[in-house]
Amino acid sequence: MTFRAPLKDLTFSLSAVTGIERLYQSPAFPDFDADILDAVLDAAGDLATDILAPLNRIGDSEGARLENGQVIVASGFTEAVAAFADGGWSGLGADPAHGGQGLPKALEMAAYEMFHAANMAFALYPTLSQAAIEALHHHGTERQKALYLPKLVSGEWSGTMNLTEPQAGSDLALLTTQAVPDGDGYRITGQKIFITWGDHETRDNILHLVLARLPDAPAGTRGISLFLCPKYMVGEDGALGVRNSAHAVGLEHKLGIHASPTCVMAFESAQAELIGKPHQGLMAMFTMMNAARLAVGVQGVGIAERAYQQALSYALDRKQGKSILTGEAKAPIFDHPDVRLMLALSKAKIEAARGICLLTAIASDEQRIADDDGKLKRREDFLVPIAKAWSTDVGVEVASAGVQVHGGMGFIEETGAAQHYRDARIAPIYEGTNGIQAGDLVGRKLGDDGTAAFELIRDVESFIKNNHFPEDFYTSLRALAAGLSAFEDATQWLIKQKPIAPGDVSAGATAYLKLAGDVIGGYVLLKGAMVAQTRIDSGDGDAAWLQGRINLWQLYAAHVLPHADALLTSIRSGVTVLESLTPDSL
Numbered sequence: 001m002t003f004r005a006p007l008k009d010l011t012f013s014l015s016a017v018t019g020i021e022r023l024y025q026s027p028a029f030p031d032f033d034a035d036i037l038d039a040v041l042d043a044a045g046d047l048a049t050d051i052l053a054p055l056n057r058i059g060d061s062e063g064a065r066l067e068n069g070q071v072i073v074a075s076g077f078t079e080a081v082a083a084f085a086d087g088g089w090s091g092l093g094a095d096p097a098h099g100g101q102g103l104p105k106a107l108e109m110a111a112y113e114m115f116h117a118a119n120m121a122f123a124l125y126p127t128l129s130q131a132a133i134e135a136l137h138h139h140g141t142e143r144q145k146a147l148y149l150p151k152l153v154s155g156e157w158s159g160t161m162n163l164t165e166p167q168a169g170s171d172l173a174l175l176t177t178q179a180v181p182d183g184d185g186y187r188i189t190g191q192k193i194f195i196t197w198g199d200h201e202t203r204d205n206i207l208h209l210v211l212a213r214l215p216d217a218p219a220g221t222r223g224i225s226l227f228l229c230p231k232y233m234v235g236e237d238g239a240l241g242v243r244n245s246a247h248a249v250g251l252e253h254k255l256g257i258h259a260s261p262t263c264v265m266a267f268e269s270a271q272a273e274l275i276g277k278p279h280q281g282l283m284a285m286f287t288m289m290n291a292a293r294l295a296v297g298v299q300g301v302g303i304a305e306r307a308y309q310q311a312l313s314y315a316l317d318r319k320q321g322k323s324i325l326t327g328e329a330k331a332p333i334f335d336h337p338d339v340r341l342m343l344a345l346s347k348a349k350i351e352a353a354r355g356i357c358l359l360t361a362i363a364s365d366e367q368r369i370a371d372d373d374g375k376l377k378r379r380e381d382f383l384v385p386i387a388k389a390w391s392t393d394v395g396v397e398v399a400s401a402g403v404q405v406h407g408g409m410g411f412i413e414e415t416g417a418a419q420h421y422r423d424a425r426i427a428p429i430y431e432g433t434n435g436i437q438a439g440d441l442v443g444r445k446l447g448d449d450g451t452a453a454f455e456l457i458r459d460v461e462s463f464i465k466n467n468h469f470p471e472d473f474y475t476s477l478r479a480l481a482a483g484l485s486a487f488e489d490a491t492q493w494l495i496k497q498k499p500i501a502p503g504d505v506s507a508g509a510t511a512y513l514k515l516a517g518d519v520i521g522g523y524v525l526l527k528g529a530m531v532a533q534t535r536i537d538s539g540d541g542d543a544a545w546l547q548g549r550i551n552l553w554q555l556y557a558a559h560v561l562p563h564a565d566a567l568l569t570s571i572r573s574g575v576t577v578l579e580s581l582t583p584d585s586l
């Protein structure tokens, strides 16, 4: 089944949910306007459809392999990496001072959603490079920026993120990779595992960003520093020098994303330079992780969109049984309510997840033009773990529904539905597992007073209060209002428990993230439904498609939002029963 770039949906979300028009010709984005938005989305859609999507199955079946110390990528991937760089896609949101196009993150994320949908294993390669760009942009010296950023931004070189070690996954305090001073630089020794696109020959050079400990480092996370370790050393004039001793010594055999080389990396006294201040590497890495976490959320949306498109196409083609909806004796399975519900709910959740990711991105963009006492920064920080975890859970859920819609053929590799499910499964795990995201949300992001959550709740309330809705919105609006009230009650309860029963907060973290995501998802669908209604009323646009936005919001309100009360009950149940469930009692 061929991939169809969801341009109409993306353009609608960018406008109806984020109000991206506010950024047109703004001081932070002086060259950005509607024509650029359309041109970028069109070109990204073409790249995704014509170049990346056709390689998705090939990448899955061939995978990447390690031969004589060299990582060999699947057929066509080297050319695709070149096409990606030639198109300027690596620098879409990067600073024009380093060769980037300086476009809004919201637009960049919309383009990347299509790349992930077309070929998730491929799109990981620029995603990691972008995270490296962010880290260097914020924490590099002027020399480091001038020397390294233009090559990353142009896509001539790629970047990696080296955190994980066998004994240090979620808990980076346990990492043991060592960095010792050596002249003006450092030497790094240690092993990193699971490094995405850790090595390959498709680009001239790779810049590894590596977390390691200096000899005098304090124990724990405060003793971690960030280093830049090039595959080939780089002279002050930018010329490539000797091969550094950072090598891929193994490739993981994985459930999915086979074309993405996941490397075991050995650093053997490899030459490196410090990024940022000594012992403050984790803070620098957080810049990188925030960017990468939103990008992984977008990956969840992309893979869900792909799986949904495939399932819909199959459901319209496959004929089984009499339809209760149409009366047709040998009906397409799409006409059975159960199948249609699976597909429509998938679509509604994709739009909700897309909206949440784009809201996160626009909060980052608007900080650059708003004077708002830090509200948008708080909003971005609060939304990042929700965008990452809620959207990647949607990715798995929709890919699983996609397999189910295919029946037995979903379990057979030849349809491709199984690949989407296998590929989707990694996104809730890497970039901080979804459990770690939930902990971050109720911990750092909620803070002691829940300001960001309450600001968001008040904004949704104002949106509901200040708009005039047609009567057929009322039932769904009541469901959203009830969800919002559960979200507020849960926030208050968690804040109250924080100082007196932190175990309750941990136990409720995942349910709280889900509740927040469900409710914010409802809000973004309502925003879309409102714009759709206005356009229908003024006879502007495709009425049937616009009515679909309203119906999806109503479906979501009927099937997703009622879970809010159950989630609140679950959060309030606390940790007591869990404490009694010891291994002996299980």
Ligand SMILES: Cc1cc2nc3c(=O)[nH]c(=O)nc-3n(C[C@H](O)[C@H](O)[C@H](O)COP(=O)(O)OP(=O)(O)OC[C@H]3O[C@@H](n4cnc5c(N)ncnc54)[C@H](O)[C@@H]3O)c2cc1C
Pocket: 161, 162, 163, 164, 168, 169, 170, 171, 193, 194, 195, 196, 197, 254, 262, 426, 429, 430, 431, 432, 433, 434, 435, 436, 439
């Ligand atoms: C395909 C792939 C690509 C990857 N790419 C990269 C990469 O490019 N760079 C890189 O550095 N790493 C990468 N990783 C590593 C990835 O980020 C880690 O696997 C992930 O952070 C989880 O760490 P772990 O596997 O050690 O699991 P663990 O930390 O052992 O976690 C296991 C389980 O315990 C839970 N858990 C652990 N600690 C807590 C806690 N404090 N509170 C609540 N629950 C907890 C987790 O949520 C999880 O469910 C990649 C991994 C894979 C599989």
